[in-house]
Amino acid sequence: MIADPTMRDSASIRNLKQQAPISPSFLDLPLELRREIYHYCLPPKPFAVCVGLFVPRYSLRSSPSTGLLSVSKQINDEALDILYGQALCKFDLHLQKGPHFGEYFSEENKQRVRRIRLLLDVDVGGDDDLDELRLVAGLDGSVLARLTKLEIVAALPGLSKRYPSAELVRAAREKWLKGFEELIEYIARATSPTLVIEVDDNDQEQTTAIVSRYLGKRCRKVRTDSGDLYFRR
DSSP states (O other), X not given: OOOOHHHXXXXXXXXXXXXXXXXXXXXXXXXXXXXXXXXXXXOSSOEEEEOTTXXXXXXXXXXXXXXGGGSOHHHHXXXXXXXXXXXXXXXXXXXXXXXXXXGTXXXXXXXXXXXXXXXXXXXXXXXXXXTOOOTTTTOOHHHHHHOSEEEEEEOOOOSSSSSOSHHHXXXXXXXXXXXXXXXXXXXXHHSOTTOOEEEESTTOHHHHHHHHHHHGGGEEEOOOHHHXXXXXX
């Protein structure tokens, strides 16, 4: 009896399929390897510069390369840990606003943040807001506790159009330093005791005294590009 060639071909195809090695899916790879791949696929160390009300809420996700986040929920969650965890998030505490993380990140992504630069060029003019300079406002202690990097750029108020006289500068600095001390005291308590906090204050005497008092050896003086702009270095 002559075998049906169609049946022979079907059997051969089944045998080939059984013998062919099964290629692993991306999620079969070890998490450590997947995280390395995310590092290459996502923008390296993106910045979220939050100034006033004019920054998109999810500025870290504006690049086309973040399309990776829509592949699956598991990949989305793993990739977001890299995207937000590796970003140096710059928050400008301008006009008594405080950082207010919630305005820029969801609660879940806020907890992913690991690297922050605080920019303290706060306007403090006006007698009506003497009790409103709350630099701590919006700085979540649970976020600070997870940080692996914290930079503080602190620029005291100086002679300017806003403060055109020595008397106005003195009043503004007194208020600014009170808020700054409250902030540094809070940061000292909320961050890990092993975290070295980098401070760029142009070696101003008053700010140096405060960070030394509360941070001690945890404080390291640095120079940043933001400080170069503030201090016209």
